[in-house]
Every structure is written in structure tokens, then in C-alpha cells.
Amino acid sequence: MNQMLAMRVFRCIVESRSFSAAAERLDTTHSSVSRHLQQLESSLGVRLINRNTRNMSLSAAGERYYTACVDILDRVDAASRAVLLEQERPSGRLRVSLPLVVGTLEMAHWLPAFQQRYPDIQVDLSCSDSFVNLVADGFDVAIRICDALPDSSLVARLLMTSPMVMVASSAYVYNYGLPGTVAELDEHQLLSFASTTQWSLTSESGESVAVVTSNHFHTDTITALHACALAGGGIAPFTLSTVQDDLRSGRLVRILSNYTLGKRHYYVLYPHVRNLSAKVRAFIDFMADHYRSEQQPNLG
Known part of the structure; x- marks a missing residue:
């Protein structure tokens, strides 16, 4: 499992409020989004999102993990932007x-x-x-x-x-x-x-x-x-x-x-x-x- 990718998919699901919307934003399929989430939950040993045919909601562990994911992913993206900027302007x-x-x-x-x-x-x-x-x-x-x-x-x-x-x-x-x-x-x-x-x-x-x-x-x-x-x-x-x-x-x-x-x-x-x-x-x-x-x- 690519954990960084799975974290991004999980974040996108939460912020899109649905698997289908997340799949559209990520330009992938509903089944691929679902598979990444299942692999992430399996590796962590907890359920992150409670879902049924009509609704989905974050579990207590999912809320904590979402907050951590946002912090980590924002830091990674900021570091990447800094490197790209340095390549454009030596510093x-x-x-x-x-x-x-x-x-x-x-x-x-x-x-x-x-x-x-x-x-x-x-x-x-x-x-x-x-x-x-x-x-x-x-x-x-x-x-x-x-x-x-x-x-x-x-x-x-x-x-x-x-x-x-x-x-x-x-x-x-x-x-x-x-x-x-x-x-x-x-x-x-x-x-x-x-x-x-x-x-x-x-x-x-x-x-x-x-x-x-x-x-x-x-x-x-x-x-x-x-x-x-x-x-x-x-x-x-x-x-x-x-x-x-x-x-x-x-x-x-x-x-x-x-x-x-x-x-x-x-x-x-x-x-x-x-x-x-x-x-x-x-x-x-x-x-x-x-x-x-x-x-x-x-x-x-």
C-alpha cells in the first residue's frame, strides 16, 4: 500500500463527503477509492469512516486521523512547493x-x-x-x-x-x-x-x-x-x-x-x-x- 496516496484518498473522501465525488476529483474510479480506504483501515486496524448505503460519517479515530492527515499532507505539499520554487530561483x-x-x-x-x-x-x-x-x-x-x-x-x-x-x-x-x-x-x-x-x-x-x-x-x-x-x-x-x-x-x-x-x-x-x-x-x-x-x- 502507498500510505501517502491512501492518506490523500482518505482526505479527499472526507472533504468531498462521498466516495463518488472523491473519485471524480481524483480522476479515478469508485472502486479504487474504496480499495485505498479499506487498505488504510486494515493497516491501522481501525474503522475510519462509518458508512452504509445512504450515509457516511467519521469515527472518533477517523476524526483524529483526518486532522493528522491534513497537517502531514499540507507540510509535504509545502516542502514540495519550496523545492520547486528553489529550482526556479536559486536560494x-x-x-x-x-x-x-x-x-x-x-x-x-x-x-x-x-x-x-x-x-x-x-x-x-x-x-x-x-x-x-x-x-x-x-x-x-x-x-x-x-x-x-x-x-x-x-x-x-x-x-x-x-x-x-x-x-x-x-x-x-x-x-x-x-x-x-x-x-x-x-x-x-x-x-x-x-x-x-x-x-x-x-x-x-x-x-x-x-x-x-x-x-x-x-x-x-x-x-x-x-x-x-x-x-x-x-x-x-x-x-x-x-x-x-x-x-x-x-x-x-x-x-x-x-x-x-x-x-x-x-x-x-x-x-x-x-x-x-x-x-x-x-x-x-x-x-x-x-x-x-x-x-x-x-x-x-
């Missing part, structure tokens, strides 16, 4: 996991526009460079930057591929000069992220060369690396997307612009591809449009 709390660099140095490029476009979405951001468990930790969606994604059951969509470039502040270049060759990097302060001890540089012609950084500066946070570079502490690697504003303003300048340190891929990850909520779909599509527009920044 609700959206939990997003971001790498630290996106949540600090890149967020100004997209968050205000997203909030303006979707004012009914409440964004809850968590910034961490660790690969969180989206399902276990209650996240709707995540963005990650990496060479390649580890195997997982998550759905992944590539947003952008950005080259890693070397930069330094104008003050640093003024004080220590601009290296003209890879070999001259040995004479400069090299700022590295995490435990990196070697940079692998690739020229425009495809030539690869390794640069040892173990005797220089290291930090485990991208914001500290960025702050140190801005302060004139040395030469640091970032994705081009991360430092685009600094390059445009002149706060940072490219070092050996004919070399890169490989590329980083920006991915958006989410647990489900079917029945994706409107708020998650809105975020994914928005970020895809945003990073598509940044794919080819015109920076030297």
Missing part, C-alpha cells in the same frame, strides 16, 4: 570549500558579482588547501587547484588552466636587479610554497631546467608567500590568475616572462550529477563563466 545556504588562494587573493574577482546575481543564496565559505570530504563534511561544492585530481567518486568540471609564473615586487627588482637568465636566479632570493625545494622551469620552446630553492625562503600559506613577495622579499611563483591585479597595477612584475613553472588546473567538484540543486548549478555555471573570461588575461 538557500550554499556551503563551499575553497583553496586558500581562491578564498583570499582571487575572491574579489567573483564573489560580489555572484551575490548580486543570486541574492537569495547564503554563501558559507571554508578556506583550506586540504581535500575535504564533501559528503561527510557537509559541503555542496568545492574548488581545487592542482596538477591532477586524485581518483574519487566526485564529479569534476575543469574551470580553467593557468600557467605558473615567477613574480617579484618593483622594489625588489630596483634593489637587486632583474635576472636575465635562469642561471642568474641563483643570485636571488627565491620564495617557495610549502616544502618545495626545486622549481622546474619550462621555456616557450619547451626546454626544461631545474632551479634549486632549498637555501631560500619557504612558507606553508599562500597568503604569506604573496605578502612576502609584495614586501620585496624575493621572487615567488603564482598562477597568473592569482597575481593578475598585482601585475596590472605594477605592484608585482614578471620575472623571466619566457619561462613558466608548468600549469595548474582549476576544478569545481560536487557529489552528484543527477538532480543537482539550483543553488549548486548556479554556482558551478557562474564560476565556469568567470574563469572562462580569465583564461587568457593580457598580462606581460
Whole structure:
């Protein structure tokens, strides 16, 4: 027995005041309505409606059950309407996991526009460079930057591929000069992220060369690396997307612009591809449009 359907049939019988009228409202037959009621009464072990050939009336149990049915069915219908409305207009709390660099140095490029476009979405951001468990930790969606994604059951969509470039502040270049060759990097302060001890540089012609950084500066946070570079502490690697504003303003300048340190891929990850909520779909599509527009920044 479909209990929810049987409850709806019972409610319709009561409010229509007859089996025939209920059958007409439900676009079914008199026998089908009667069968649903009999199954419901059998499962409950009580008579809900007293009926004979001329009259019908609710039993005491039927009155109590009718009141409960109205409350339950109205709540279910209200929940369904809310979901349908959300699908039409994205809304609700959206939990997003971001790498630290996106949540600090890149967020100004997209968050205000997203909030303006979707004012009914409440964004809850968590910034961490660790690969969180989206399902276990209650996240709707995540963005990650990496060479390649580890195997997982998550759905992944590539947003952008950005080259890693070397930069330094104008003050640093003024004080220590601009290296003209890879070999001259040995004479400069090299700022590295995490435990990196070697940079692998690739020229425009495809030539690869390794640069040892173990005797220089290291930090485990991208914001500290960025702050140190801005302060004139040395030469640091970032994705081009991360430092685009600094390059445009002149706060940072490219070092050996004919070399890169490989590329980083920006991915958006989410647990489900079917029945994706409107708020998650809105975020994914928005970020895809945003990073598509940044794919080819015109920076030297």
C-alpha cells in the first residue's frame, strides 16, 4: 500500500463527503477509492469512516486521523512547493570549500558579482588547501587547484588552466636587479610554497631546467608567500590568475616572462550529477563563466 496516496484518498473522501465525488476529483474510479480506504483501515486496524448505503460519517479515530492527515499532507505539499520554487530561483545556504588562494587573493574577482546575481543564496565559505570530504563534511561544492585530481567518486568540471609564473615586487627588482637568465636566479632570493625545494622551469620552446630553492625562503600559506613577495622579499611563483591585479597595477612584475613553472588546473567538484540543486548549478555555471573570461588575461 502507498500510505501517502491512501492518506490523500482518505482526505479527499472526507472533504468531498462521498466516495463518488472523491473519485471524480481524483480522476479515478469508485472502486479504487474504496480499495485505498479499506487498505488504510486494515493497516491501522481501525474503522475510519462509518458508512452504509445512504450515509457516511467519521469515527472518533477517523476524526483524529483526518486532522493528522491534513497537517502531514499540507507540510509535504509545502516542502514540495519550496523545492520547486528553489529550482526556479536559486536560494538557500550554499556551503563551499575553497583553496586558500581562491578564498583570499582571487575572491574579489567573483564573489560580489555572484551575490548580486543570486541574492537569495547564503554563501558559507571554508578556506583550506586540504581535500575535504564533501559528503561527510557537509559541503555542496568545492574548488581545487592542482596538477591532477586524485581518483574519487566526485564529479569534476575543469574551470580553467593557468600557467605558473615567477613574480617579484618593483622594489625588489630596483634593489637587486632583474635576472636575465635562469642561471642568474641563483643570485636571488627565491620564495617557495610549502616544502618545495626545486622549481622546474619550462621555456616557450619547451626546454626544461631545474632551479634549486632549498637555501631560500619557504612558507606553508599562500597568503604569506604573496605578502612576502609584495614586501620585496624575493621572487615567488603564482598562477597568473592569482597575481593578475598585482601585475596590472605594477605592484608585482614578471620575472623571466619566457619561462613558466608548468600549469595548474582549476576544478569545481560536487557529489552528484543527477538532480543537482539550483543553488549548486548556479554556482558551478557562474564560476565556469568567470574563469572562462580569465583564461587568457593580457598580462606581460
